[in-house]
Amino acid sequence: MKRVGVLALQGAVREHVRMLEELGCQTVLVKHKEHLEGLDGLILPGGESTTMRKLLDRYELMGPIRSLAQKGVPMFGTCAGLILLAKEVVDHDPHLAVMDVVVARNSYGRQVDSFEVNLNIQAIGEAIPAVFIRAPHIVSVGEGVEVLAEHDGKIVLARDGHLLGCSFHPELTTDLRIVKYFVTTMV
Ligand SMILES: NC(=O)CC[C@H](N)C(=O)O
Numbered sequence: 001m002k003r004v005g006v007l008a009l010q011g012a013v014r015e016h017v018r019m020l021e022e023l024g025c026q027t028v029l030v031k032h033k034e035h036l037e038g039l040d041g042l043i044l045p046g047g048e049s050t051t052m053r054k055l056l057d058r059y060e061l062m063g064p065i066r067s068l069a070q071k072g073v074p075m076f077g078t079c080a081g082l083i084l085l086a087k088e089v090v091d092h093d094p095h096l097a098v099m100d101v102v103v104a105r106n107s108y109g110r111q112v113d114s115f116e117v118n119l120n121i122q123a124i125g126e127a128i129p130a131v132f133i134r135a136p137h138i139v140s141v142g143e144g145v146e147v148l149a150e151h152d153g154k155i156v157l158a159r160d161g162h163l164l165g166c167s168f169h170p171e172l173t174t175d176l177r178i179v180k181y182f183v184t185t186m187v
Pocket residue numbers: 045046047048049050078079080081083105106133134135136
């Protein structure tokens with residue numbers, strides 16, 4: 001059974017845990033560095049990246065998560081989680097700085113401007129619902145990074161080897177396909 005952690009400091013944690021359980025994974029709520037031991041993969045959920053960053057520092061998780069990513073442990077960041085992974089964040093210092101993408105925050109307006117669209121993702125499937133909430137977008141990707149989905153001319157899902165990041169929240173829908181893609185093809 002694959003053992004997949006969900007960073008559980010803030011944000012849409014339970015929703016990711018539910019999806020991983022439906023996909024037959026063993027899940028671990030990651031709050032301390034001991035929880036990272038023996039993980040086959042890690043999900044960084046959506047929420048608020050600045051708050052998560054403060055908590056990552058307080059719980060001394062930055063270094064341990066960064067070194068797992070550098071060792072090749074698969075990670076999937078959704079929304080704020082993507083911001084945490086990105087090597088560059090426009091007008092902001094980067095956080096884990098492991099995924100070779102440049103990300104801009106709050107690219108689609110405020111909370112009231114949240115929306116849902118259906119995405120056709122060649123590598124994954126058609127009409128996949130995606131919920132955008134004060135979502136970031138990927139401004140540019142490094143060499144070797146695969147762009148998996150765009151919406152309105154903006155990159156919203158990309159894969160850098162063992163690192164996957166999306167602007168939206170697959171975990172806030174009932175469609176398992178994107179998380180399944182992560183768990184079955186990357187973890
Ligand atoms: N829904 C989200 O995860 C929003 C991310 C948020 N805008 C941030 O910068 O962290």
